Amino acid sequence: STPGERAALSDLPLRDDLRGRSPYGAPQLDVPYQLNTNENPYPPPPALVADITAAVGEIAATLHRYPDRDATGLRTDLASYLTAATGVGLSTANLWAANGSNEVLQQILQAFGGPGRTALGFEPSYSMHPIIAAGTRTEWAPTPRRADFSLDVAAAVAVLAERAPDIVFVTSPNNPTGQSIPLADLRALIAAAPAIVVVDEAYAEFSPQESAVALIDEFPTKVIVSRTMSKAFAFAGGRLGYLAAAPAMVDALLLVRLPYHLSSLTQAAARAALRHADETLASVHALAAERDRVALALAGLGAAVVPSDANFILFGHFADPHATWQSYLDRGVLIRDVGIPGHLRVTVGTPAENDAFLAASKEIVQ
Numbered sequence: 117s118t119p120g121e122r123a124a125l126s127d128l129p130l131r132d133d134l135r136g137r138s139p140y141g142a143p144q145l146d147v148p149y150q151l152n153t154n155e156n157p158y159p160p161p162p163a164l165v166a167d168i169t170a171a172v173g174e175i176a177a178t179l180h181r182y183p184d185r186d187a188t189g190l191r192t193d194l195a196s197y198l199t200a201a202t203g204v205g206l207s208t209a210n211l212w213a214a215n216g217s218n219e220v221l222q223q224i225l226q227a228f229g230g231p232g233r234t235a236l237g238f239e240p241s242y243s244m245h246p247i248i249a250a251g252t253r254t255e256w257a258p259t260p261r262r263a264d265f266s267l268d269v270a271a272a273v274a275v276l277a278e279r280a281p282d283i284v285f286v287t288s289p290n291n292p293t294g295q296s297i298p299l300a301d302l303r304a305l306i307a308a309a310p311a312i313v314v315v316d317e318a319y320a321e322f323s324p325q326e327s328a329v330a331l332i333d334e335f336p337t338k339v340i341v342s343r344t345m346s347k348a349f350a351f352a353g354g355r356l357g358y359l360a361a362a363p364a365m366v367d368a369l370l371l372v373r374l375p376y377h378l379s380s381l382t383q384a385a386a387r388a389a390l391r392h393a394d395e396t397l398a399s400v401h402a403l404a405a406e407r408d409r410v411a412l413a414l415a416g417l418g419a420a421v422v423p424s425d426a427n428f429i430l431f432g433h434f435a436d437p438h439a440t441w442q443s444y445l446d447r448g449v450l451i452r453d454v455g456i457p458g459h460l461r462v463t464v465g466t467p468a469e470n471d472a473f474l475a476a477s478k479e480i481v482q
């Protein structure tokens with residue numbers, strides 16, 4: 117036994133609103149085909165590994181000092197990347213970074229949410245949005261999408277006018293369903309929202325839709341675009357998320373961030389990864405083509421496939437999704453049961469991984 121083991125969670129003086137909740141928990145299993153957390157399946161190329169190793173080696177000699185609290189160099193590099201990717205001229209003052217976009221989202225809710233405030237999201241969507249709302253004691257207002265998981269913009273505009281949420285989450289492309297939102301629809305939602313709109317663009321690199329950064333100047337007191345290096349950038353283990361917004365939004369987040377939250381090692385590794393952006397992002401086109409191949413093959417097997425602009429596919433219909441999920445796992449293929457009735461989500465992998473998934477699907481999908 118281990119010290120303190122006799123105390124259970126239920127014995128602790130936990131906040132009432134956290135009692136009975138479950139932590140975020142995508143299974144981390146050691147199986148041949150890991151297609152469940154929307155990572156880029158391609159490891160960093162040797163030149164990037166060498167660059168990160170050299171950068172970290174240099175930083176190692178300065179680890180007795182705190183890191184740059186404001187991550188100025190990294191934010192400048194992110195501004196260059198996002199300017200090139202979107203065609204919208206952004207500067208260092210428009211960018212903010214943290215340990216994954218989940219931390220960025222938490223900082224946004226710490227600054228703009230909290231007790232007495234409400235955050236609204238269009239469900240099904242990313243499961244961490246309500247969990248981060250709960251952690252910051254922000255009331256969560258779930259609003260349903262259409263049965264086909266698309267967003268009914270006219271209905272959404274009406275809900276925003278009626279509920280007047282302090283924060284609105286719009287995930288585009290949406291996780292776990294895959295569709296992205298055209299800029300004109302987004303503009304209508306933002307115009308109707310009374311306050312902050314967080315456009316979660318974790319999968320933007322995979323989508324042909326224009327980024328919401330194009331709307332920052334039009335709605336500087338409302339728009340925050342959240343992004344991550346965890347997906348297209350193949351840097352999930354590096355933990356680097358960021359946002360683009362008006363400089364005043366960044367000033368607001370400085371009030372809640374912990375000092376030195378981004379380690380020198382993280383900043384140096386992320387900057388090295390950004391230097392190799394072109395190489396890494398070359399895989400995005402291949403992954404999008406693989407997504408379309410897998411979607412077509414699944415539909416050919418008789419599955420109902422939700423159209424996706426991201427690096428994953430939601431598909432069904434299964435009478436018992438959990439049992440079906442287990443059938444895939446029994447064949448060495450880990451996919452995701454996202455809790456949507458009748459559906460499962462698969463991440464697009466390498467061609468060989470996708471072939472393994474499709475071979476299993478041939479046996480499983482009727």
Ligand code: PMP
Nearest residue numbers: 216217218242291318344346357
């Ligand atoms: N937003 C969405 C929509 C996501 O799917 C994810 C990861 N699953 C994140 C944010 C957070 O990713 P990270 O913290 O790794 O940036």
